[in-house]
Amino acid sequence: EAGVAQSPRYKIIEKRQSVAFWCNPISGHATLYWYQQILGQGPKLLIQFQNNGVVDDSQLPKDRFSAERLKGVDSTLKxxxxxxxxxxxxxxxxxxxxxxxxxxxxxxxxxxxxxx
Amino acid sequence: AQTVTQSQPEMSVQEAETVTLSCTYDTSENNYYLFWYKQPPSRQMILVIRQEAYKQQNATENRFSVNFQKAAKSFSLKISDSQLGDTAMYFCAFLVQGAQKLVxxxxxxxxINP
Incomplete structure (x- = not known):
């Protein structure tokens, strides 16, 4: 069974630039999470999808962060x-x-x- | 809101020794799950062991076992016969049944030192 795929593995950008991350979950998995893990800390939930609907985005800085999960499969975080x-x-x-x-x-x- | 506290930022033991990692949590919920995850330098989070709150029996997975004290809201992880490959970050996590948010x-x- 293939695992959760993410890309890219590394990204370096300058402040004020934009960046996007991609995630392909395990086939058939309805729930998808994005976590932010700052060095030395535990992961913090940014957003949670159930299929293509948002369940929880209370800690997502919506002025600069956005996420989507079109068709309820893969997802992008920007x-x-x-x-x-x-x-x-x-x-x-x-x-x-x-x-x-x-x-x-x-x-x-x-x-x-x-x-x- | 649920909170999870791990009071030991770092621990170090010799290979083959037993080590216990501590975790306490705070919740008013009655139905929940507790987990220990391992994160090696490769960054991939791997589930080590889980415990359902309604089960009184402590979970065990080979060399890994937990001491779940529901009244004290404590959930410690014991690693027996530690191995070099156990070297990693270990995270305690909490999930309320139905709420679907993993904290x-x-x-x-x-x-683990040789």
Missing amino acids: IQPAKLEDSAVYLCASSLAWGIGDTEAFFGQGTRLTVV | FGQGTRLT
């Missing part, structure tokens, strides 16, 4: 314009669906973003 |  404090690893995860017995989230390898 | 602690950096 930052525009980027700030220095956006430097972090962006993790994507997927799961079948919470609350129906399968409670494991599978993670991708993440994208390390450096804003200079 | 992580700050992590503990574990180093």
